[in-house]
Amino acid sequence: MRLPTASPRDITSIQNWLHGTGSIASPETDFLSHPHDLANLTGTLDSAVLTIETFIERLAFFLSSPIRKIKRLPESLKPGRHDLTSDPHIFFAGPRLRSFSRAVTSWIAASILLxxxxxxxxxxxxxxxxxxxxxxxxxxxxALSTWTKARTIEVVTAGASYAAVLVVFTSASNALRPEYSARLGD
Structure with missing residues (x-):
């Protein structure tokens, strides 16, 4: 099978749902104790976006706990989402969380590069x-090897290209300095 293995986050979500609803007999859930035998049928996800999305979900749960009632937390991030389900054991993140996670991932990537x-x-x-x-x-x-599923040759090529760009920028930025330009005029 070439399917990716199920993520620990997905397995934990299923376990939490089963524990909360109790809709399946306990012996029937033994398959969840063998995570290497489970497959992700939806395909691979962008691990960088998934990491950011998981962090934002955890932050949303933290902010919406009964102790910290945050009124400004968007409805799409509030746990439960009563517009989709009345079951308190089910949490739908929605497409806004995925879009926001992609934006945050882009900001982090731009910061790493710039x-x-x-x-x-x-x-x-x-x-x-x-x-x-x-x-x-x-x-x-x-960051590239942690957040992506790039092959080794792709990582090496990207690193060489990035290093070359930085070296070229270094030599080009010397020409922008007034003290360097004054030395060239002598």
């Missing part, structure tokens, strides 16, 4: 720039 550019523009020392490029590429490759 923060080193800002640092490189501010750092004048060649060793500092080399260290910045090294750390930025390592962080970029770590």
């Amino acid at each position: 923060a080193p550019v800002v640092v490189l523009f501010c750092v004048q020392d060649a060793v500092g720039r080399l260290v910045t490029i090294t750390v930025a590429v390592l962080f970029f490759l770590s």
Whole structure:
């Protein structure tokens, strides 16, 4: 089978629902104790978006707990969603959560890519720039290999391309500095 394994989040969701509703006899739920035998029939999801989505869901549950009644939490993020079900054991996140998670993932990716550019523009020392490029590429490759299902060759190619862009930016940013331009005029 080439189907991806079921995520721990999905297995926990099913276990919570079964525990809350008690609609299936306990021996019938033994299959959930073998997570490596379970498959995800919906296909693979973007793991970066799924990570952010899970974090936002947990934050929504935290904010909507009886102790912290937050009035500004959007209806689409409130646990229960009585417009879809009256069962308190079922939580529908809705498409807004997925869209917001995609936006947050894009913001994080843009930050990972552009923060080193800002640092490189501010750092004048060649060793500092080399260290910045090294750390930025390592962080970029770590994020890429953690959040995506990219093959090794794709990760290496993306890292080499990103490092090349940063090196070219470093040499191009020297031309924008007034002190460098003054030295060229001498």
